[in-house]
Amino acid sequence: MITVDKNKKEKKSDIIKDILIGFLILIISVGAFFTYNPADAPLDMGTDGMNFATYPLGVATLLTVLGLIYLGNSFLKFFALKEDYNFLNYFFQSIKDNKSLYFKRVNTVVLLIIYAFFLGEINFMLLTSIFLFLGFFLYDRRDYLLMLVLSLLGGSFSYALFVYFLKLPI
């Protein structure tokens, strides 16, 4: 019984995610109509009967149609499960249930952005060693000595490979 309830909850939170993805697709496709021509270039047709806007607008139109179908399908699923409309609760519950995983995912992205931001600003070997150490920590390693040794070795190896051998201008 518990398994059935859990499956139902997962299904409901999945539908919410599908609806959100549907809106994301529509934002991209409709947004394309407003951003395809940032220089406000004239829309004169070429000898091929097309111009620079024909192709991206054609793709954006197709994506809008597909996005509407996807969103429509998701809403049909939403209304099909009519016994309980408390979908948002299930959605947030599923995030709450996987709090630790989401925490790691968000922090992985944050760590990557920080690493990219400081590339070229801080010594590459030091930055990479710190990044690796924080990465190990984020992924639940707590054997600090091994983490330190691996970070320093990894940082040195990366420096030797990318800066010394491949001569990347970091």
Place this chain on the structure above:
Amino acid sequence: MFEGLMGGFANCFEPFNLLLLFLGTFLGLLVGALPGLSSPMAIIILLPVTYSLQPLPALLTMIGVYVGTKLGGSFSAILLRTPGTPAGACTALDGFPMAEKGHSGLALGYATYSSFFGGVTSWIIAVTCIPFISGIALKSSNADIALIAIMGLVMVSAFTRGSMLKGFIGVCIGLLIGSMGMDRTDAIERFTFGSLDLLSGVPFAAALVGLFGFAVVISDLSLMKSTSELVTTKFKIVLPSTLDFLKRWRAWSVGGFFGSIIGAVPGVGADGATWLSYGTVKNNSKNPEDFGKGEPDGVVAPETANNATTGGTMVPMLTLGIPGDASTAIMIGALYLHGLQPGVTLMKTGAEVVYGMLAGLLLAGVFMFVIAMGAIKFFVYVLRQHRSILFPFVMVFATMGAFASYNEYFPVYVAIFLGVFGFIMEERGFPVVTIVLGVILGPIIEYNTRVALQVANADWTTFIDTWPRIIMIGIIAFLVFNEVKQGLLRRKLSKQKL
């Protein structure tokens, strides 16, 4: 053709190229053995290193990785029941029970033998087909090339896992990303959002690193807690006798056939080939009840099919510029990054690289066999290591892959953005490979469509004025119609269930 191939072997036998092929195969086996890290990810890790190389050595390294991961995935499938790659899942069905019965060495032996055999079979098919198909493709006009590329995208959307709708949406997003930057015909900027960095479009390497590197790391964090309990502590590969292997001719011939054919169909990939081969061999077996309980044919068929896809995927990639799977999509990207133009003209402009890659494909199979036999204990040691050590290293290499493409920081941010976007899409069942193919094939479709229309004085009937073009449009229409029909049928069935 024979001379070209001999030239390819001569190039491969240069010590530096041979060393890179060997190292690539070793890395492939290593990465393939680790659940969660697959061939595209391994190739992404190598991207920053391959920039500084000539095209052939760079691609040979990638070929080595590609071939190596195929077998590496079966190590963890047999010893852990956790396949290292999606295609290895099928091998676990009978490989793991064999290991549980104390025959882990023999299961690994069957896997190694079958992988090698599958690779050789598909290599023969590839070297036979490629010059023939390429000869026809070279006569193609711009309209043909545009239609071939559109057909490739539709096929990928149709045959990739999940629904065709999701495949199409992924393709369209890829097409939009591919259209960013200066228009190739009119030199007018599109979707640049006022950024000078985007004038030359989305950096291709950044798209690959983001969609196949960062997205996979973010996604695979869910595997972080899985522990690696090995079924046995004996890790020696025991090869079956030649006679025993020959007796299993049904399994390896079915695997070799399906692997080679399915590998050539864009989007299906090795996992489709392995399951189909396994199902066919099981259904035609005298003892189908033995499958799933440690039947060697259940290892031979999927493993042969898995490696047989390596040659199959090369056929559309090298002749038409249409990748068969995610790894070959990255290789197409690598061809671009090294100044080569993938597509119908590649055999003309880069024949040396093409034949070198084909020679490398066979040699990588030989290396795979030798390395697996000699270093299985090392791979099993790595198999037991926790991903918490590997992922930070993967991220450093992927970041460098994005940076080294332009020696600028902008591609790194693009890669992170696309990594998050790719993760979200992949989580909801939109295969990121469709996005990448859209990015690759979009500019080809647009440019060739416009040139074809210029030649035909803006007459769209140029796309239906020869029989091959009509057939291609027929295939596209059939695939779309069939999917719409299937979708309506599925909805009807689900309504009946409710």
